[in-house]
Amino acid sequence: MGRRIRLSSRSLAFLVVAATALVAASHARAQIVFEPPRISDGGGMCTDLVVGDFDSDGVPDAIVSHFFFAPQPFPSFLRGLRDGGFAAPVTIPFATNRHVQAAADFDEDGELDVVTLDWTTPEVAVAPGDGRGGFGTPVVLTGIPFTAPSGLDTADFDADGHLDLVIQYTHLQIKPGGVVVAFGRGDGSFDPPIVVFAFPLGPFVEGVHSARAGDINGDGLPDIVVTSQPQPPVFLSNGDRTFTNVPCSGCYGFTDAFELADLNGDGRDDAVTTSSALLAQPSGAFGPPQPLATGLVPNRVALGDFDGDGVVDAAISRNGVPESFSTLETAGDVLVLRGLGDGTFQQPGVVVSHVPQPRGLAAADADLDGRPDLVVAEMRDAGDSLRVLLNHTYGVGSHFLDLGGALGGSNGYPIQLASGTLVAGQPFAFKLASGPPSGVAYHIVGLAALDAPFKGGTLIPFPHLINGPFPLTPAGALTLAGNWPAGGSGLTLWVQFWMPNGGGPAGFVASSGVRASVP
Numbered sequence: 185m186g187r188r189i190r191l192s193s194r195s196l197a198f199l200v201v202a203a204t205a206l207v208a209a210s211h212a213r214a215q216i217v218f219e220p221p222r223i224s225d226g227g228g229m230c231t232d233l234v235v236g237d238f239d240s241d242g243v244p245d246a247i248v249s250h251f252f253f254a255p256q257p258f259p260s261f262l263r264g265l266r267d268g269g270f271a272a273p274v275t276i277p278f279a280t281n282r283h284v285q286a287a288a289d290f291d292e293d294g295e296l297d298v299v300t301l302d303w304t305t306p307e308v309a310v311a312p313g314d315g316r317g318g319f320g321t322p323v324v325l326t327g328i329p330f331t332a333p334s335g336l337d338t339a340d341f342d343a344d345g346h347l348d349l350v351i352q353y354t355h356l357q358i359k360p361g362g363v364v365v366a367f368g369r370g371d372g373s374f375d376p377p378i379v380v381f382a383f384p385l386g387p388f389v390e391g392v393h394s395a396r397a398g399d400i401n402g403d404g405l406p407d408i409v410v411t412s413q414p415q416p417p418v419f420l421s422n423g424d425r426t427f428t429n430v431p432c433s434g435c436y437g438f439t440d441a442f443e444l445a446d447l448n449g450d451g452r453d454d455a456v457t458t459s460s461a462l463l464a465q466p467s468g469a470f471g472p473p474q475p476l477a478t479g480l481v482p483n484r485v486a487l488g489d490f491d492g493d494g495v496v497d498a499a500i501s502r503n504g505v506p507e508s509f510s511t512l513e514t515a516g517d518v519l520v521l522r523g524l525g526d527g528t529f530q531q532p533g534v535v536v537s538h539v540p541q542p543r544g545l546a547a548a549d550a551d552l553d554g555r556p557d558l559v560v561a562e563m564r565d566a567g568d569s570l571r572v573l574l575n576h577t578y579g580v581g582s583h584f585l586d587l588g589g590a591l592g593g594s595n596g597y598p599i600q601l602a603s604g605t606l607v608a609g610q611p612f613a614f615k616l617a618s619g620p621p622s623g624v625a626y627h628i629v630g631l632a633a634l635d636a637p638f639k640g641g642t643l644i645p646f647p648h649l650i651n652g653p654f655p656l657t658p659a660g661a662l663t664l665a666g667n668w669p670a671g672g673s674g675l676t677l678w679v680q681f682w683m684p685n686g687g688g689p690a691g692f693v694a695s696s697g698v699r700a701s702v703p
Contacts (some may be wrong), residue, residue, distance in 0.1 A: 194656055215586040215696065216490045216497060216520050218536045218558065218573040220599060220617040224262065224270040226570030229254035230561035236287040236296045239263060239317040239416050244548040245299065248561050248570065249283035255565075259284050260301075261317050268551040268572045276319060278311065287313075291372030299335040299349065308333050308351055312372055319535035325349075325366050327376045329678025331359045335394030339406035341421045346370035347554055351377075352395040352410050360384070363395065363410055367425060378429045380408065380419055396446030398453030400430075401468035409440060409455060418466045432469035445487045445496045448527040458482030463527045476521065477531050480504060488556040491577045495523040499558055501542035514572050516541045517596070518558060518573065534588060534696075536573050537596025540564055550574065576601055587633075587697040589680070591641030594687025595620055595660045600680065602697035606702045608670040618697055619660035620685040626631045626652035627664060630678040633699075640689025644697030645678035656683075668702075675702040 230594055232249040239245060243264035250256055259282065260273035276284075282300040295315035306474050309322035330353035341348045341538045346368040353361040362382040366374040380655055400407040402568045407428060408419040416432035442458035447454040452464035455504065459482055460473035480502035490497045504515020518536045521529035536558075544561035551557060555575040562569040578584045584602040592598075596618045604612025619625055630645025637643075656662050662681075681695035688694075 198561065210248070214491060214578065215579065216522050216523075216534055217576045217586045217599075217601065217696070218518075218520065218534070219572035219576045219601065221536070221538050222268050223568045224570040224572070225272055225567040226262070226270075226561055227254075227260040227273040228565050228567060228569050229256075229693040230563060230569050231543050232283045232285060233384065233546050233561040234284050234287050234298065235546040235548040235557065235559055237264075237285070238296050238313055238315075240295065240315045243552065244550055244559075245317065246546075246559060246561075246570065247276070247284045247287070248273065248544065251563065252281050252304075257281060262570065263317060264550060266552055268557065268574045270570060270572075273535065274317070276556050278319075278322060282309070282322070284418045285336050286338050290338075290347055290368055290370075292346075292370050297372065299336060299338070301336065301351075303332050303334055303354070306331050306333065306353075308366075309338065310349075310372060310374075321340070323372065324700050325351075325374060325377060328353070328360050328364055329379065330364065332361065335411070337395050337397040340368075341365060341397070341408075341427075342425050343405065343423055344369060349374065350380075350395050350397055350408050352393060357510075363408060363419065365408075365425075365427075367475070381415065381429060384413070391413075394441060396442065397554055398463045399451075400444075400453055400470075402451040402464075403464065407468065409442070411442065416469070418468055418470065430468040431671070440482070442486050443485045447496050447523060448525065450613035454527060456485055456487060458500050461498075461527060461529065468596055472545070474528065474560060476500070476529060480517070483542060484545040486545045486547045486558060490520065490547075490556055490575055491522060491664075492555065492579050493525075494527040497521060497523045497546065498529060499545065501539070501545045501560060503541055515557055516562070516633050518542060518545070518560060520558075535590070535592065535597045537592065539571055539573075550632055555579075578602075583701050584703060585699040585701075587644055587678075587699055589642045589694065590696040591639070591688060591692070591694040593620065593683075593685040593693035595685075595693075598660070598681060598683065598693055598695040600698055602679075602698045602700060604668065606668050606700060609667055612668050613665040613666075614679060614681075614698070615658065616662040616681050619656045619662065619681065619683050619695070620687075621660045622658050623656045623660065623683055623685060624653035625656055625662055625681045625683045626650050626689045627654070628680050628682055631676075633678050639692035639694075641680075641694045642697075643682075643694075644680045672702050676700070677702075 229251040245260040259276045262270040285328040295313040309324045311319040311322040332354045334354040336351040349366045363380040366377040397406045405421040419427040442457040444453040455462040462470035521533040541563045547556045558573040601615045629649040634646040677700045685693040
């Protein structure tokens with residue numbers, strides 16, 4: 185990962201001898217940890233991202249759609265490579281401006297099909313997948329009385345065993361919009377769409393326009409939630425191809441991108457937007473928004489159990505506020521918030537840097553290690569516009585615990601990744617990424633947690649031992665490695681990298697802290 189330095193066993197032996205009888209406890213919560221982004225060629229100017237196994241090899245693939253004036257206006261298929269990377273993009277010869285919005289098996293042949301829309305026409309179409317990464321001619325849905333499709337999702341709304349489609353059409357100043365459902369027949373075709381709701385003509389509502397399916401009232405039937413309209417956002421399925429719009433005094437102005445999942449284990453799907461969490465009520469309405477401290481300009485949401493504790497966590501892609509094209513190229517990150525199981529999230533979250541202008545965001549196990557990773561598509565006119573954030577969260581039973589506390593600077597937020605068993609004579613490593621380029625780093629090791637304000641951040645370990653300075657690579661990377669010394673069973677260490685850097689609040693930056701427990 186970077187410059188590799190063998191850590192002196194004398195330094196570690198000093199701590200082991202000095203603290204054999206000292207066993208400290210920490211009540212800090214585990215943090216979710218992601219490795220620095222792994223870059224692939226996304227084709228440039230990416231907007232929408234759909235992840236699924238389109239070639240039936242057991243590895244998640246990606247389909248990326250591009251901005252309408254991009255040099256390559258057709259969607260791109262990227263084959264997953266099992267290691268978290270993707271092969272070069274291959275053009276899918278759909279019509280120009282068709283954006284892939286969802287994937288599901290509509291013709292029930294065991295292969296994923298895709299749904300596309302073109303917001304400049306009324307057309308929504310389903311293209312059958314061949315199970316090898318290719319797609320047949322899209323079949324266009326007809327009989328829809330609206331003009332600008334803006335978002336869609338799929339579910340079995342009438343419980344007949346076949347997947348259906350819900351589509352939201354944006355209302356423009358002189359053209360109405362609404363919510364439409366097309367009921368699937370199981371062979372890739374659909375019954376004539378029905379209008380669930382027609383939006384009244386009026387001023388265009390700013391914000392993201394989308395639709396999602398989820399069980400909001402816990403009756404076992406998927407319901408519909410939509411954004412950016414003046415009416416309540418929830419339409420409960422009655423199971424007979426009709427829907428009921430539920431009053432919801434606390435959740436009007438649903439104008440952010442959002443996803444649905446059960447956050448508190450009550451059997452009802454809640455909503456997580458880019459700025460708030462809303463818990464579903466037994467009536468099918470949402471409770472009042474609970475703000476999330478997302479900062480910057482939040483864009484998309486992905487949900488998943490990133491730390492393996494059985495609770496839903498949230499990832500939010502964020503853009504900077506560009507003042508020039510050069511800023512547009514570099515600003516952006518992903519904020520990850522750990523779910524607490526009661527519908528709230530641990531804040532502040534973990535920031536993953538070096539994700540310029542993220543748009544599409546999806547959770548998938550890209551490296552097949554059993555943990556969900558994050559795939560991000562970027563709105564940049566560059567080939568390296570698809571990034572994978574591999575999940576490095578320390579699982580239950582690990583000897584390591586990430587404590588957060590990173591302090592960002594000129595090279596984003598430094599990341600500390602620990603590995604090894606901490607068994608005597610066995611290899612271990614503490615790796616640093618995103619430190620100051622060609623700078624130096626000090627590795628601070630403590631026998632107890634200090635958690636004190638320092639240089640604009642938090643010094644997590646008590647500074648019993650300071651190793652360094654160690655030179656960093658031009659990328660700001662460093663690996664401290666060696667074989668773990670004998671003795672010290674039951675010892676607990678707190679470790680953190682600190683680095684001089686003019687981009688930090690007080691001339692320093694720091695990695696996240698890690699607690700290491702010797703078995």
